[in-house]
Amino acid sequence: MLNDTPRPLLEHLIELRKRLIYILIVFFIFFAVCYFFSEAIFQFLVKPLATLLQTKGEGRRLIYTGLTEAFLTYIKVAAFAAGFIAFPLIASQIWLFIAPGLYRHERKLFVGLLIATPILFFLGAAFAYTVIFPAAYQFFLSFESSAAAGSLPIQLEAKVNEYLSFVMRLIFAFGVCFEMPVVLTLLASIDLVTRQGLIQKWRIAILLIFIIAAIITPPDILSMLGLALPLIILYGLSIVMVTFLENYRQRKN
Secondary structure, three states, rough: OOOOOOOOHHHHHHHHHHHHHHHHHHHHHHHHHHHHHHHHHHHHHHOOOOOHHOOOOOOOEEEEOOOOOHHHHHHHHHHHHHHHHHHHHHHHHHHHHHHOOHHHHHHHHHHHHHHHHHHHHHHHHHHHHHHHHHHHHHHHHHEOOOOOOOOOOEEEOOOOHHHHHHHHHHHHHHHHHOOOOHHHHHHOOOOOOOOHHHHHHHHHHHHHHHHHHHHHHOOOOHHHHOOOOOOHHHHHHHHHHHHHHHHHHHHHO
């Protein structure tokens, strides 16, 4: 049972150590399981590219040029998948550590944000996998060319570690960007942003969204719009959530 009774610093440090141990145990358990399925997970991650390459003929492949590259790639796959799957459990341990230091009305807010955080992260990752990857791959593969008289064909032969780094970076970036409503609601809870301020500065917000989208996504207009448009919608959702928070505070007062 959570309570509002102050606790000594040493007890907080002991609690922090316990939560960190739980997080490490959970992560390494998931890591071991994910490493066993690392090849299947990698094949899942490469499926959007493989589907497009199959339409361009037989004999397409991913390559590795370093002796340890394939092994280290599977290690990265396992670590990435373990962190992705264990994220809700890790977030719950962080919540259990922070919750005793919050007032009861603050805990209600943070429980809602705790639930929303993994949902939004997974939605961002799923959006990148199902929408952005096929569009980006189609764009980059359009630069391939067949052999003409006296020339050689230009074909993609991606390295496994470079492909994995590209996929992980985009999945993580989209997952984090989709956390915008959670971040802005947290900032509103400590009075750093307000509903009125978010509405008044919507033009600046949209400009920043397009700048962030241009930096994060591959250099094609479809990928940039694919991130920018959902973020604009999430910005509107953030205004709704901040409005709800402010109305809740007014009722409490």
